[in-house]
Amino acid sequence: MGRWEPGARERLQGAALSLYSGKGFEVTTVAEIAQAAGLTERTFYRHFADKREVLFAIYDEFTQPFLDGIEDAPRDARPIDVMAAAVARASGFFTAERQPYSRARQGVITDNPELHERELLKLASLAATLATALRERGVPEPSATLSAEMGVTVYRVSFEMWIADGESRPMADIASGVFAELGALTAPA
Structure with missing residues (x-):
């Protein structure tokens, strides 16, 4: 996984929005967002407190x-x-x-x-x-x-x-x- 590549925050936001739009906000997990962005859950939590905060x-x-x-x-x-x-x-x-x-x-x-x-x-x-x-x-x-x-x-x-x-x-x-x-x-x- 490219955890140290630039643009991690934007990749996470894009992946989250895609998953939320496709399968729904409630059922999407942080692990799925991180995986779709090619990052780790740990990297996700460095940028966002929770999966809601990606949107806000x-x-x-x-x-x-x-x-x-x-x-x-x-x-x-x-x-x-x-x-x-x-x-x-x-x-x-x-x-x-x-x-x-x-x-x-x-x-x-x-x-x-x-x-x-x-x-x-x-x-x-x-x-x-x-x-x-x-x-x-x-x-x-x-x-x-x-x-x-x-x-x-x-x-x-x-x-x-x-x-x-x-x-x-x-x-x-x-x-x-x-x-x-x-x-x-x-x-x-």
Whole structure:
């Protein structure tokens, strides 16, 4: 087995998604994932805490672009505009090349109710992290929490639209439109 070959994490993610999509999440074992990736179970556990985390490690990968977007936003920007900048930056993570994987991943999550809770926890953690970053910028409560929660909601809605069959727009464009829709909903009558 090529346990020391580069790309072990990505190979494990690809093998897991293939097995989850083909035979089902519940019946797929860590041993099967490792074998399909040409790696050992020990290598699997170096990269992931459990077989669910293979699907959710992505949140760790793209949290930093959200934080970078908050950091780089103009100091005088409204909190919701700071979140729009953060979501725009994080949207760059979701390239056209990632779209098929993202669609398949979401399909596995949708088909397995036990995974819904993990996804909601990751999104809640992301919102808490972003609210902290906003507070560190000097945004008071409840504006920091409300803006972070709205930013994560816009991200989630945009992501769901982006993975829809036939969708070809960049996620950043979709997110911009969703933020505009949010603005229209909250504008004075």
